[in-house]
Amino acid sequence: MPEWSIKIVPVDPSKPAGSAHFVPQNAPVGQPLATWDGDLVTWNNTTDTAHWPWPTDSNYNPLPVTKGSTAYMSDDIAARQGSRPTYSVNLPSSGSPTIPYIVHYYCKDHPHDPNERGTISIVPPPTS
DSSP, X not given: OOEEEEEEEESSTTOTTSOEEEEETTSOTTSOEEEETTOEEEEEEOSSSOBXXXXXXXXXXXXXXXXXXXXXXXXXXXXXXXXXXXXEOOOOSSSOOOSSEEEEEEXXXXXXXXXXXXXXXXXXXXXX
């Protein structure tokens, strides 16, 4: 499966420790990262502050996930570092999810900053 990157960049480049944006690969700020079920996602923190991608509901309320669960996205990402572990995007295994299925997340370190929110769009991989 493909691997995708989301860059964490300062909103104001002159303030690398200030508010940040999540910039999905091949899309502008505010657009979802487009993925297939089973793809891998990493975050690249280019700021001078730690950031922690955390899954939320569609209103950006945090979900109760634990490290090692399928919804866990990453450990806290230190300044100028990459995320660990790699996040595997997955469609829900139960029910009939709306396609594309949208995963919402925010920065757990800065939960009240509306700039530090993002989405990942998941669709089934194409069949040959």
